[in-house]
Amino acid sequence: MGVAAALAVLxxxxxxxxxxxxxxxxxxRIDQEAGPARHTELRHNLQLPNADRxxxxxxxxxxxxxxxxxxxxxxxxxxxxxxxxxxxxxxxxVVVDFVVLGLALAGWGxxxxxGVEACYRIxxxxxxxxxxLGLAYVxxxxxxxxxSTVVVVDAQRGLWFVVLQPLGFLLYVxxxxxxxxxxxxxxxxxASLGGGVLGVVGGWSALVWRxxxxxxLLxxxxxxxxxxLGGSSGPWLPGWAWxxxxxxxxxxxxxxLGRLVRPLxxxxxxxxxxKILIPLGLVNVLLVGGxxxxxxxxxx
Amino acid sequence: xxxxxDILAFGACSFVAVAGALGMATTMSMxxxxxxxxxxxxxxxxxxxxxxxDLIGLLQVMMYIGGFLVMxxxxxxxxxxxxxxxxxxxxxxxxxxxxxxxxxxxxEATSAGQDDPASxxxxxxxxxxxxxxxxxxxxxxxxxxxxxGGGAMPHGAHGGHAEHRHADHQHGDGGHGGMDMSxxxxxxPLAAWLAAAAGVVLVGMLFLRPAWPVTDAVPDxxxxxxxxxxxxxxxxxxxxxxxxxxxxxxxxxxxxxxxSTHPDDPSRAAKAAVDAKPEAIRDDRLAPxxxxxxxxxxxxxxxxxxxxxxxx
Numbered sequence: 001m002g003v004a005a006a007l008a009v010l011x012x013x014x015x016x017x018x019x020x021x022x023x024x025x026x027x028x029r030i031d032q033e034a035g036p037a038r039h040t041e042l043r044h045n046l047q048l049p050n051a052d053r054x055x056x057x058x059x060x061x062x063x064x065x066x067x068x069x070x071x072x073x074x075x076x077x078x079x080x081x082x083x084x085x086x087x088x089x090x091x092x093x094v095v096v097d098f099v100v101l102g103l104a105l106a107g108w109g110x111x112x113x114x115g116v117e118a119c120y121r122i123x124x125x126x127x128x129x130x131x132x133l134g135l136a137y138v139x140x141x142x143x144x145x146x147x148s149t150v151v152v153v154d155a156q157r158g159l160w161f162v163v164l165q166p167l168g169f170l171l172y173v174x175x176x177x178x179x180x181x182x183x184x185x186x187x188x189x190x191a192s193l194g195g196g197v198l199g200v201v202g203g204w205s206a207l208v209w210r211x212x213x214x215x216x217l218l219x220x221x222x223x224x225x226x227x228x229l230g231g232s233s234g235p236w237l238p239g240w241a242w243x244x245x246x247x248x249x250x251x252x253x254x255x256x257l258g259r260l261v262r263p264l265x266x267x268x269x270x271x272x273x274x275k276i277l278i279p280l281g282l283v284n285v286l287l288v289g290g291x292x293x294x295x296x297x298x299x300x
Numbered sequence: 301x302x303x304x305x306d307i308l309a310f311g312a313c314s315f316v317a318v319a320g321a322l323g324m325a326t327t328m329s330m331x332x333x334x335x336x337x338x339x340x341x342x343x344x345x346x347x348x349x350x351x352x353x354d355l356i357g358l359l360q361v362m363m364y365i366g367g368f369l370v371m372x373x374x375x376x377x378x379x380x381x382x383x384x385x386x387x388x389x390x391x392x393x394x395x396x397x398x399x400x401x402x403x404x405x406x407x408e409a410t411s412a413g414q415d416d417p418a419s420x421x422x423x424x425x426x427x428x429x430x431x432x433x434x435x436x437x438x439x440x441x442x443x444x445x446x447x448x449g450g451g452a453m454p455h456g457a458h459g460g461h462a463e464h465r466h467a468d469h470q471h472g473d474g475g476h477g478g479m480d481m482s483x484x485x486x487x488x489p490l491a492a493w494l495a496a497a498a499g500v501v502l503v504g505m506l507f508l509r510p511a512w513p514v515t516d517a518v519p520d521x522x523x524x525x526x527x528x529x530x531x532x533x534x535x536x537x538x539x540x541x542x543x544x545x546x547x548x549x550x551x552x553x554x555x556x557x558x559x560s561t562h563p564d565d566p567s568r569a570a571k572a573a574v575d576a577k578p579e580a581i582r583d584d585r586l587a588p589x590x591x592x593x594x595x596x597x598x599x600x601x602x603x604x605x606x607x608x609x610x611x612x
Contacts, residue, residue, distance in 0.1 A: 049404070050404050051404070052403055052404070053401070053403075054332070055335070086521050086523075087524050094358045094362045094365075095361075097365040101338075101369065104369055105335065123369045123370060130366060
């Protein structure tokens with residue numbers, strides 16, 4: 001049973017990543033930077049003379065493991081969940097960090113100036129997004145009174161949280177783009193770095209990076225659908241169809257909105273995070289607390 | 301089935317914890333060292349999860365991934381040879397060699413046939429020569445990092461390099477070269493014996509006190525709620541106090557990072573981050589980019605210069 005669930009989760013990840021890549025390519029035009037969706041050479045391996053031969057191959061494996069672990073707690077439909085953990089949302093935040101670790105490992109391990117620079121930018125971006133992302137989760141957790149993804153979905157049967165917490169949703173969209181390195185925040189994969197980590201991979205590692213980076217976007221969008229769009233709840237259609245539609249709808253919304261803004265450098269990303277997003281997140285927490293005190297929201 | 305899985309998971313987690321600690325202490329690369337330490341703590345987090353303390357385990361993973369990545373950046377900032385490329389070519393003990401496997405020693409291009417560790421010199425002698433040689437490499441890296449921060453001055457690496465060299469001379473030229481390499485640290489055997497003794501004492505305590513209380517109470521599945529209640533109730537003063545201390549720390553950091561009011565002090569001059577396009581790199585044996593141009597590779601540059609200085 002455990003093996004079957006693991007295989008099902010892996011299958012969902014692979015299929016979702018393929019679909020994510022297709023959605024992503026719909027939003028990239030020739031004159032724009034593709035970021036993590038850039039072309040990589042899958043047929044040829046790339047030999048780097050000075051690469052660290054442990055860290056470089058470890059990177060994609062660690063990143064893919066993080067994404068696969070995050071898929072476990074995503075409720076793809078009623079009963080369609082790998083494992084309903086009591087601390088599911090916190091678990092997602094933690095295991096997606098393995099993607100950052102993998103990118104840092106590969107960037108440093110490549111031992112080219114671009115790779116090392118990409119490693120620095122990756123870590124800086126982690127510092128930028130991790131606090132506002134947590135604040136975007138907190139509002140939902142306060143209303144649902146649980147960290148479990150299933151309970152969060154159940155709490156939105158009447159009204160989606162995006163209606164009650166539009167500020168939190170906005171915050172989640174922005175930090176989600178940072179977390180998945182998409183359009184305005186693609187500095188770690190910038191073309192001026194030759195694609196960062198993706199510029200120094202080839203063969204199997206390029207394929208694993210492709211799945212892992214598409215998987216991050218998938219996880220971010222799916223968690224956003226769970227947190228703010230009611231997950232698999234909806235009329236007429238079966239739960240999994242609603243979840244699929246919401247996930248890819250949110251993904252398309254994020255990618256499209258991101259393409260409206262010019263790309264931000266890492267320094268600008270950090271400034272945006274600390275000067276705007278964190279105060280906004282604190283305001284959101286206060287507003288949600290006020291709503292709960294006023295008796296608005298589920299279970300009140 | 302479940303018991304077998306438990307034993308397997310325990311074995312895997314404790315292997316990661318122990319091997320990570322060993323690798324942390326013996327590898328030649330500072331970056332790897334940090335990663336090994338992180339792996340060790342993640343192994344310990346796995347042990348926590350096996351003990352049904354999943355919240356503590358996940359907290360540990362989160363703290364160590366984020367915190368250690370930032371800490372590693374600071375190590376890279378201040379170390380001479382953060383990648384271990386230079387020390388990997390030296391004479392190593394088997395354990396050190398194993399944990400430094402896959403590091404490419406950087407001596408074939410810049411020190412061809414000059415400072416070969418296997419050329420039959422005495423160990424200490426070879427070590428010393430390497431130390432002298434080591435500095436320019438390290439500075440090359442520093443120059444490189446500096447250059448990225450300071451924008452696209454073609455001779456940024458040069459200037460930074462000279463400055464560093466000067467700073468290093470104060471403690472650098474006396475005998476040991478200021479490079480506190482692990483393999484020449486005289487206290488290392490002592491430290492190893494001390495660690496072994498501590499391990500023996502701990503294992504001995506395990507055997508001498510065999511009556512461990514065993515309870516079959518099921519742990520609270522909603523531990524997060526309980527921890528939260530305790531933090532906001534019983535331990536509120538400590539919790540809020542820690543938050544206040546962190547706030548003060550942030551204020552201090554902002555104060556220190558502020559542009560100086562003493563402009564004559566060069567160390568406190570405001571270093572504006574110029575958002576220039578990073579320079580293209582030559583001589584990295586990769587396929588050329590479309591827009592190759594700009595200054596020569598700073599790292600290469602620095603190391604060449606250092607080398608010449610050293611020879612002259």
